[in-house]
Amino acid sequence: xxxxxxxxxxxxxxxxxxxxxxxxxxxxxxxxxxxxxxxxxxxxxxxxxxxxxxxxxxxxxxxxxxxxxxxxxxxxxxxxxxxxxxxxxxxxxxxxxxxxxxxxxxxxxxxxxxxxxxxxxxxxxxxxxxxxxxxxxxxxxxxxxxxxxxxxxxxxxxxxxxxxxxxxxxxxxxxxxxxxxxxxxxxxxxxxxxxxxxxxxxxxxxxxxxxxxxxxxxxxxxxxxxxxxxxxxxxxxxxxxxxxxxxxxxxxxxxxxxxxxxxxxxxxxxxxxxxxxxxxxxxxxxxxxxxxxxxxxxxxxxxxxxxxxxxx
Amino acid sequence: xxxxxxxxxxxxxxxxxxxxxxxxxxxxxxxxxxxxxxxxxxxxxxxxxxxxxxxxxxxxxxxxxxxxxxxxxxxxxxxxxxxxxxxxxxxxxxxxxxxxxxxxxxxxxxxxxxxxxxxxxxxxxxxxxxxxxxxxxxxxxxxxxxxxxxxxxxxxxxxxxxxxxxxxxxxxxxxxxxxxxxxxxxxxxxxxxxxxxxxxxxxxxxxxxxxxxxxxxxxxxxxxxxxxxxxxxxxxxxxxxxxxxxxxxxxxxxxxxxxxxxxxxxxxxxxxxxxxxxxxxxxxxxxxxxxxxxxxxxxxxxxxxxxxxxxxxxxxxxxxxxxxxxxxxxxxxxxxxxxxxxxxxxxxxxxxxxxxxxxxxxxxxxxxxxxxxxxxxxxxxxxxxxxxxxxxxxxxxxxxxxxxxxxxxxxxxxxxxxxxxxxxxxxxxxxxxxxxxxxxxxxxxxxxxxxxxxxxxxxxxxxxxxxxxxxxxxxxxxxxxxxxxxxxxxxxxxxxxxxxxx
Numbered sequence: 001x002x003x004x005x006x007x008x009x010x011x012x013x014x015x016x017x018x019x020x021x022x023x024x025x026x027x028x029x030x031x032x033x034x035x036x037x038x039x040x041x042x043x044x045x046x047x048x049x050x051x052x053x054x055x056x057x058x059x060x061x062x063x064x065x066x067x068x069x070x071x072x073x074x075x076x077x078x079x080x081x082x083x084x085x086x087x088x089x090x091x092x093x094x095x096x097x098x099x100x101x102x103x104x105x106x107x108x109x110x111x112x113x114x115x116x117x118x119x120x121x122x123x124x125x126x127x128x129x130x131x132x133x134x135x136x137x138x139x140x141x142x143x144x145x146x147x148x149x150x151x152x153x154x155x156x157x158x159x160x161x162x163x164x165x166x167x168x169x170x171x172x173x174x175x176x177x178x179x180x181x182x183x184x185x186x187x188x189x190x191x192x193x194x195x196x197x198x199x200x201x202x203x204x205x206x207x208x209x210x211x212x213x214x215x216x217x218x219x220x221x222x223x224x225x226x227x228x229x230x231x232x233x234x235x236x237x238x239x240x241x242x243x244x245x246x247x248x249x250x251x252x253x254x255x256x257x258x259x260x261x262x263x264x265x266x267x268x269x270x271x272x273x274x275x276x277x278x279x280x281x282x283x284x285x286x287x288x289x290x291x292x293x294x295x296x297x298x299x300x301x302x303x304x305x306x307x308x309x310x311x312x
Numbered sequence: 313x314x315x316x317x318x319x320x321x322x323x324x325x326x327x328x329x330x331x332x333x334x335x336x337x338x339x340x341x342x343x344x345x346x347x348x349x350x351x352x353x354x355x356x357x358x359x360x361x362x363x364x365x366x367x368x369x370x371x372x373x374x375x376x377x378x379x380x381x382x383x384x385x386x387x388x389x390x391x392x393x394x395x396x397x398x399x400x401x402x403x404x405x406x407x408x409x410x411x412x413x414x415x416x417x418x419x420x421x422x423x424x425x426x427x428x429x430x431x432x433x434x435x436x437x438x439x440x441x442x443x444x445x446x447x448x449x450x451x452x453x454x455x456x457x458x459x460x461x462x463x464x465x466x467x468x469x470x471x472x473x474x475x476x477x478x479x480x481x482x483x484x485x486x487x488x489x490x491x492x493x494x495x496x497x498x499x500x501x502x503x504x505x506x507x508x509x510x511x512x513x514x515x516x517x518x519x520x521x522x523x524x525x526x527x528x529x530x531x532x533x534x535x536x537x538x539x540x541x542x543x544x545x546x547x548x549x550x551x552x553x554x555x556x557x558x559x560x561x562x563x564x565x566x567x568x569x570x571x572x573x574x575x576x577x578x579x580x581x582x583x584x585x586x587x588x589x590x591x592x593x594x595x596x597x598x599x600x601x602x603x604x605x606x607x608x609x610x611x612x613x614x615x616x617x618x619x620x621x622x623x624x625x626x627x628x629x630x631x632x633x634x635x636x637x638x639x640x641x642x643x644x645x646x647x648x649x650x651x652x653x654x655x656x657x658x659x660x661x662x663x664x665x666x667x668x669x670x671x672x673x674x675x676x677x678x679x680x681x682x683x684x685x686x687x688x689x690x691x692x693x694x695x696x697x698x699x700x701x702x703x704x705x706x707x708x709x710x711x712x713x714x715x716x717x718x719x720x721x722x723x724x725x726x727x728x729x730x731x732x733x734x735x736x737x738x739x740x741x742x743x744x745x746x747x748x749x750x751x752x753x754x755x756x757x758x759x760x761x762x763x764x765x766x767x768x769x770x771x772x773x774x775x776x777x778x779x780x781x782x783x784x785x786x787x788x789x790x791x792x793x794x795x796x797x798x799x800x801x802x803x804x805x806x807x808x809x810x811x812x813x814x
Contacts, residue, residue: 177688179681186674189663196619196660197675197728198646256665 009301010250010265017269021276028279032156037271039158043068043223044238045267046164048245049171050098050215052263053208055246056175057188058255059112061209063101063120064216065239067094070127071220072230073136080139084146090217097123098213102206112209127232135231138224147225163222167215171260174211184208188255240291245270247298313338313507314359314390314477319368321354328354329531332368336477341499341508343522343539345515347551347775347810351531352511356479359509360392361385373474391465391478391506399457399464401450406432408449409464438505439463439498455491458483459498469505476506483510484517485608496521513606515544515814527551548814552775552806566783567763568800569598574633576736576767577618582627587613588791590627593784595736597765600758602772602782604809610791611771612655615738618769619652620645632735646675651729653722655740655771662721664714668706669695671713671724676732698727702757719750726757730766737761738769743777755781775806787812 022029047064054061071090079086097119104115150159175181183204186194195201219238224230249266251258273294277287315335321328329351336342346352357363361379369376372388379385382392399408406428410416417428425446432445439459449457465478480499484492499508499521512518518525519542527535527550535550575594583589588610595601603611616622618629620639631637631648639645645652654660663671669691673680680687680694695709702723706716713721722742729737739758743751758781761768772778778785779799787795787809795812797804 177686178684179677179686180684182670182674182677182686185666185670186663189665190659192654192656192660193663194674195642196652196654198643199674199677200643256663 007250010248010262010269013248014265014269014272017272017276021272021279024276025279028275035157035161037275038164038268039153039160041267041271041274042160042164043219043226043235044242044245044270045264046167046222047216047219047238048242048263048267049167049260050212050219051242051246052171052249052251052258052260053184053215054112054116054212055243055251055253056255056259057184057205057208058191058253059105059205059208060243060253061098061101061116061212061216062113062239063097063116063123064212064219064242065235065237066120066123066127067097067213067216068220068223068235068238069230069232070123070130071217072224072227072234073127073131073232074230075221075224076136076138076230077130079146080142083142087218087221090221091214094217094220095210095214098216099206099210101213102209105209106202106205116209124232131230131232133232135229135234137229140228143225143228150222150225160222160226167218168260168264171215175259180204180207185256188257190256237288240288240295241270241274244291244295244298247295253299313373313475315371315374316358317369317371319358319365319370321358321363321366327531329358329365332531332533334526334533336507336509338475338507339503340523341503341510341521341539343518343525344509344511344528345513345518345525345547345551346528349774350528350551352528353481354531355528356392356481356509356511359385359477360390360479386468387472389468389472389474389476391468391476393458393461393465393478393480393483399449399461401448403449404446405436405443405449405452405460406445408460409435409445409467411464413467435463435467436460438466438502440494440501455487455495458487458495462498466502466505477509478502478506479509479511481511482513484512484514492517513814515547519544519547544814545811548807548810552810565759566600566781566800567598567759569596569762569783571596573597576632578630578633579618580628580630582614582617582629583625584613584617584622585625587617587622588788591788591793592627593786593793593796595767595769597735597767598762599783600762600768600770600781602770602778602785603788604772604775604778604785605788605813609788609813611788612740613791614788615652615740615769615771618645618736618738619650646732649733649735651675651732651734651737653725653729653737653739653742655744657718657721657725657744661725662713665712667695667710667712668699668704668716668724669709672698672728672731675728694731698723698731702727702753717750719746719753722746722750722754723757726754726761730761734766736767736769738771740771741773742770743773775809778809779804779806785809789813 047068051061051064071094074093075086075090082089101112101115101119104110105112150163152159183199186197186199187201187204191201220235223235227234245266246263247253248269249258249262251262273290277290282290313336316332319332320330332355344352354363358365361382361384370378377388379388379390409432410428414423417424429445436443436445439462441456441459441463443456468476483495487495510518510521519539522539524539525537525542525547526533527547529551537547573596575596577595580592582591591614593601603614605611613622617624620641623640631639637648639648639650658664663674672695673691680691692709699706699709704720704723706720713724743754746754758768758770770781772781782799785797785799785804786793797808
């Protein structure tokens, strides 16, 4: 019983929160508003899916937010010229930059939190330079023609949810069904054993960071479409909740267990926390503080101390 | 002055020490010897307070006492010179000597380094070191650092009222012959200041230095000899202890192999700097080669080099009679049908949070995927067949390996390499930590692999394993192959092996 509770505590957390918030304000249990809530969080969810891969192998990707920032700028600038191609191009930019973080980590043995932090700095500067450090607006004609559907709903379901579901299914396929997913699990579970099994550990790690970068870029594209524009700091405030989503979902910083389903639950927990702050009238300026605290609590509960000897 | 009476220590069901009686007199050097796993390090740890005995009593100068921690033991006069040195490289010699005691040199709230340097010189003189105490410790040679470690322990002299007992744990393992001589000279001089307990696997050194020698075996003191009357052969005999019994080893179950065929593996004069030197051997299909030696003798480095984890400095390794085939990474090793079961099962052997099927295919994902997608049904089928073949005790093939016992985990790893189609498999301590039944299963599997024509290199846990399993035994000492036994032609005894290793 305790084991079942322990391995499913992210579900328990989610339902407890939904019930608690609903008790405070019955309006919260309205299906339609819950769906809107979920639709709104799709960009964050996609970023968190990417981060899941980085954390799954025992690393972290701190560049995700700057990557999304930069992509909102790129998407806003080039949507009119590239049309639908903007999506694969942005994804590729993310994959390449994420891959570079991975190469820095595996080739030069720079811890991933440093290599991704550095690449994040590069992204931020690129965003400032490309945008001339101001907010940009998308060509609204192109946006409406190509992506207008994303902003409407099918019945009561916002269409962004379908986008999120599509990316989720692909990510789940990679994790559960692909050879790459198995190798990611092996590296996260026991890196030395993975190496002793003949796996190309550095390559696997580079791919994990490439996936993380690519999905952060995708999050940026969707975010800029929703806002019909971009700016070098428009996605600030994404990183902390995205990391919270992964860790609260139950993928520990040490990697190897958890995965994208956990991140789905974790993101919903983040969505509930975020909207409950609205219901409880927590000021917007206090939100990041709440996520900071939740992050620490999540780490304290999920970390496997037996794997750590020294914490720096 | 220090005396142990009927001291015992258990770790779960394992009796590490039982009823140890042990004493050290003032100004005496006491040697402590025994095979790997005989209980030496447990006894040492109890002496310097890292472990507490489960039963028995400890006396210092006839007064009953106990050591609750290394710090407590230190305050009662027990000093430990660590084998893995405890000095901090980027601090100066004097800072290391007085680490944690800086307040003794405080002046106006700051450390008076002049005073500390002066005090350090006095300490260094005790061990005959004439160096500048302000020098950074990492700039010194290994043997100098060892002496500083000793000097650090000797600073206890001025701090406690009683006499000192100093433990030396394998202090000579990385010293040259001259340095060993120097160390022994210093220890002999210091006998007026302290008693010593000397632990080493080099028997000749123990005999030449010690006044008295305790021989440990299976957690008990089996012999106690005066240093001047000690003979290496007698001590070795009591270290090994038991009668030799061919039936026990099941040597008759060993199958002959074809020596005329080209070897699977041929190693010629292989050397890796600071790990091993001039190693040569052939391994044929169906042959089991056991590498015997003390910890750190270079056995692990040899198998790791064959698996592509270290690169060769000199010599040649030829796999499958193909001189052009070079194994430079584990990936290359696995793709060329070489398997390796590392000693640290939990860290390098098994994926604890992955299930049995996932573990088994981890070295052969190419065969269990198409277009990058896994063939999960095939994986489960493979796992099911091996669970059946090796009677692995598990609820199902998709049970996470963390839920299996050590023996069953080991079976999973062996099944992984066998199903990968390995032609050479290297096993480092394959029975470590297993109960007797599980050990028997592993032996059976090794014999089956041998019968199936796989070449095996085994680093055994005990001499009995080496004798019972090996067609050949190579004794490795300080990185060199000092002796080869052909077990098909001669009856090898544990005594022969110990004599060659120590």
